[in-house]
Amino acid sequence: MINESAVFWSRVLTETTLTFHIIYATIGVGIPLMIMIAQWVGYKNNDEHYILLARRWTRGFVITVAVGVVTGTAIGLQLSLLWPNFMQLAGQVIALPLFMETFAFFFEAIFLGIYLYTWDRFDSQKKHMLLLIPVAIGASMSAVFITIVNSFMNAPQGFDVVNGELVNIQPLIAMFNPAMPTKVAHVLVSAYMTSAFILASIAAFRLLQGSNHIYHKKALFLLMKLGIVFSFATALIGDFSGKYLAEYQPEKLAAAEWHFETTGEAPLVLLGIMDDGEVRYEITVPYGLSILAHSNPFAEVIGLDEFPPDEIPPLYIHYLFNIMVFIGMFLFLVPLVYVIGKRRSWSFINKKWFRWVIVSGGPLSIIAIEAGWWLAEVGRQPWILRGLMRTEQGATTSDQVDLMLLLFCILYIVLGIGSIVVLRRMFRANTIEREIAERKLEKR
Amino acid sequence: MNLEVLGVTVLWTFLFGYVIVASIDFGAGFFNAYTLLTNRSHILSDIIKRYLSPVWEVTNVFLVFFFVGIVGFFPLTAFYYGTILLVPVSISIILLAVRGSYYAFESYGAAGHKGYALAYGLSGLLIPASLSVVLTISEGGFVDIVDGRPVLDFWALYTSPLSWSIVLLSIAAVLYISAVFLTWYAWKANDPQASDLMRKYSLIWALPLIITAIGIIVEMRDHNAVHFNSIVSLWPLFLLSGLLFLVTVWFLWKKRNYGLAVILLIFQFAFAFFAYGISHYPYLLYPHLTIHQGFTNTEMAIALVIAFILGLCLLLPSLYLLFRLFLFNKKYVTGERNDHV
Numbered sequence: 001m002i003n004e005s006a007v008f009w010s011r012v013l014t015e016t017t018l019t020f021h022i023i024y025a026t027i028g029v030g031i032p033l034m035i036m037i038a039q040w041v042g043y044k045n046n047d048e049h050y051i052l053l054a055r056r057w058t059r060g061f062v063i064t065v066a067v068g069v070v071t072g073t074a075i076g077l078q079l080s081l082l083w084p085n086f087m088q089l090a091g092q093v094i095a096l097p098l099f100m101e102t103f104a105f106f107f108e109a110i111f112l113g114i115y116l117y118t119w120d121r122f123d124s125q126k127k128h129m130l131l132l133i134p135v136a137i138g139a140s141m142s143a144v145f146i147t148i149v150n151s152f153m154n155a156p157q158g159f160d161v162v163n164g165e166l167v168n169i170q171p172l173i174a175m176f177n178p179a180m181p182t183k184v185a186h187v188l189v190s191a192y193m194t195s196a197f198i199l200a201s202i203a204a205f206r207l208l209q210g211s212n213h214i215y216h217k218k219a220l221f222l223l224m225k226l227g228i229v230f231s232f233a234t235a236l237i238g239d240f241s242g243k244y245l246a247e248y249q250p251e252k253l254a255a256a257e258w259h260f261e262t263t264g265e266a267p268l269v270l271l272g273i274m275d276d277g278e279v280r281y282e283i284t285v286p287y288g289l290s291i292l293a294h295s296n297p298f299a300e301v302i303g304l305d306e307f308p309p310d311e312i313p314p315l316y317i318h319y320l321f322n323i324m325v326f327i328g329m330f331l332f333l334v335p336l337v338y339v340i341g342k343r344r345s346w347s348f349i350n351k352k353w354f355r356w357v358i359v360s361g362g363p364l365s366i367i368a369i370e371a372g373w374w375l376a377e378v379g380r381q382p383w384i385l386r387g388l389m390r391t392e393q394g395a396t397t398s399d400q401v402d403l404m405l406l407l408f409c410i411l412y413i414v415l416g417i418g419s420i421v422v423l424r425r426m427f428r429a430n431t432i433e434r435e436i437a438e439r440k441l442e443k444r
Numbered sequence: 445m446n447l448e449v450l451g452v453t454v455l456w457t458f459l460f461g462y463v464i465v466a467s468i469d470f471g472a473g474f475f476n477a478y479t480l481l482t483n484r485s486h487i488l489s490d491i492i493k494r495y496l497s498p499v500w501e502v503t504n505v506f507l508v509f510f511f512v513g514i515v516g517f518f519p520l521t522a523f524y525y526g527t528i529l530l531v532p533v534s535i536s537i538i539l540l541a542v543r544g545s546y547y548a549f550e551s552y553g554a555a556g557h558k559g560y561a562l563a564y565g566l567s568g569l570l571i572p573a574s575l576s577v578v579l580t581i582s583e584g585g586f587v588d589i590v591d592g593r594p595v596l597d598f599w600a601l602y603t604s605p606l607s608w609s610i611v612l613l614s615i616a617a618v619l620y621i622s623a624v625f626l627t628w629y630a631w632k633a634n635d636p637q638a639s640d641l642m643r644k645y646s647l648i649w650a651l652p653l654i655i656t657a658i659g660i661i662v663e664m665r666d667h668n669a670v671h672f673n674s675i676v677s678l679w680p681l682f683l684l685s686g687l688l689f690l691v692t693v694w695f696l697w698k699k700r701n702y703g704l705a706v707i708l709l710i711f712q713f714a715f716a717f718f719a720y721g722i723s724h725y726p727y728l729l730y731p732h733l734t735i736h737q738g739f740t741n742t743e744m745a746i747a748l749v750i751a752f753i754l755g756l757c758l759l760l761p762s763l764y765l766l767f768r769l770f771l772f773n774k775k776y777v778t779g780e781r782n783d784h785v
Binding site: 059062063065066067069070071072073074076077078080081082083084085087088089090091092093095096098099100101102103105106107109110111112113114116117118134166169170171172396397398400401403404407408411414415418419422426 | 497498499500501502504508509511512515516517518522523525526527528529530531533534535537538540544545547548549552740741743744748751752759762763765769770776
């Protein structure tokens with residue numbers, strides 16, 4: 001017996017929690033690396049500005065970490081509360097990476113605490129900088145382990161089912177499933193990319209506000225260079241992910257690309273609107289999908305016609321795919337233009353409109369992250385474990401899920417507003433000009 | 445020792461770690477808010493801040509460790525407890541979220557914000573109350589199996605004197621543990637005023653603690669005779685715990701050996717906590733689920749134990765470093781160093 005409304009509300013609540021959590025989680029994975037790079041550049045060049053950059057980023061970072069930690073705890077517990085049957089199975093096969101994630105998290109928490117409270121305590125900045133290595137590693141490793149759990153849901157393996165019972169369980173085989181390499185890599189680099197663009201947004205916004213300080217210019221230049229590297233890597237690994245899907249999860253790729261019939265020389269559908277089962281206003285790139293899926297313009301790509309109708313993901317994920325890809329392209333070009341422009345002294349890169357383009361990068365990259373996760377997760381429907389357990393089989397049977405959804409929505413609104421208010425207040429009162437002046441005062 | 449017992453012992457130890465560090469944390473938040481209301485915050489808040497700031501995030505991980513570990517070692521708990529605990533645990537999560545983030549908001553963002561401090565102090569007191577519901581449920585009598593699925597009887601749970609005694613015990617324990625620890629910490633920070641205030645709170649909360657603890661054992665006789673008998677059979681451990689409690693209170697009364705008092709306090713709770721845990725054996729949820737039924741497959745158990753040992757190799761030195769730099773660093777504790785970001 002399945003309680004249908006509980007299934008629906010469980011999905012909505014999980015989606016709400018994750019949508020809110022990944023904003024803070026992505027920042028939490030990427031920003032430690034940015035702080036480390038800034039501190040390292042500052043230490044290498046003996047440039048106080050970069051050290052200060054690291055320090056100010058860290059201060060804001062603590063607020064986002066707090067929200068990330070508490071919403072992460074929420075999703076961790078909600079997995080068992082909303083999907084008890086799934087977790088019972090996951091506990092038997094995939095508990096290892098979940099468990100390892102807590103160690104990575106522990107490790108990060110300890111060293112972040114130490115890093116925060118030892119500014120100026122050590123005789124050299126180098127010792128202090130070394131503390132950031134475990135923070136950055138811990139942050140990235142927890143993303144690695146939790147993404148492994150998610151990739152298992154897309155490509156379950158490492159066990160046999162005999163008469164409905166799981167036997168012959170191999171935890172490591174379950175961890176190193178075929179979805180894991182592309183997923184983990186894509187999550188990591190896109191988190192670094194997003195963090196770079198969010199910090200660049202802040203720097204560009206400060207410059208727009210009239211603070212013409214060299215500090216913001218240095219920050220922007222550094223972040224734009226990092227932006228090129230990470231958005232290129234994100235796009236490259238995104239392409240590998242497409243090839244993975246073609247091989248192992250063709251129905252997700254077919255639904256995302258509106259590829260209805262299995263054909264060779266498959267065209268790629270860009271944009272377009274689905275209207276009564278007909279695609280309108282699309283731009284098709286000949287051979288595009290075959291190239292995307294198999295690096296061969298003539299290769300055959302499996303279409304939706306090969307799957308029973310009740311195993312096809314919702315077709316709206318095509319829009320999510322478009323959003324993600326277009327933002328990704330845009331955010332590769334913007335920093336490229338900026339860095340080349342800087343080298344060749346093009347004047348427009350310092351114009352107001354171009355700064356606004358850079359400011360848009362932060363929010364856009366968050367939108368791309370959200371769209372990408374929705375695409376990945378909705379594209380896995382109707383399965384919670386692809387090919388093995390349908391979503392409704394994993395859900396709780398409790399009747400109070402809708403009420404809990406309401407409570408959690410209120411919580412996320414409170415946390416979202418609270419964190420923005422606190423962050424604004426933190427930096428409004430203590431501008432960079434003021435902080436530099438104060439620190440000079442200390443040195444005198 | 446077989447793997448089931450090893451697994452449950454590891455988890456129980458981490459839960460004990462959480463109970464101690466979280467009690468200090470929750471109680472500190474409450475005392476901070478209380479002294480703010482009674483205009484005595486100048487005495488305490490610096491001491492509390494200095495202790496909590498570097499460790500608040502670590503405290504949270506102990507809990508995460510426990511609930512991730514239990515699903516790993518005992519996947520059936522996800523089915524039983526996951527299904528019945530939706531409402532009580534969701535409330536705990538919300539309180540934990542408000543508390544954790546408002547702590548950060550107050551101490552890094554808007555220092556001295558009264559509303560944030562109050563939200564964080566009060567939620568801290570409600571969290572142990574809401575989490576302790578899990579302990580009550582594990583005693584049995586509140587869960588029926590309908591169509592092969594567990595269903596929680598809310599009415600029975602909220603009208604049971606046992607639930608409310610456990611709630612009271614958890615609150616009293618939180619305030620007592622926290623007060624004793626902060627008495628020592630303030631004394632170590634050369635702050636006799638704060639130390640005296642905390643000593644007063646410790647002595648105030650010692651009485652309700654012992655009354656509720658004894659009361660629960662009495663109530664258990666009617667509620668769950670099997671469990672009561674195994675508690676009685678472990679009487680030497682509970683007696684030892686009681687004696688340690690008396691010595692701790694004696695030291696506090698006489699205003700001496702605060703450091704030793706903290707150590708005795710930890711042992712007092714360790715004896716009671718582990719004796720309670722042993723008396724619960726072999727049930728995870730009386731009478732539906734035992735640790736033998738719920739245990740994961742051997743391959744996963746071995747993998748988890750290996751991961752656990754490797755994890756500890758990383759964790760213990762890091763925790764040692766944390767303690768050396770803050771808790772046992774004279775200059776930091778006395779506030780001589782203030783290296784905040």
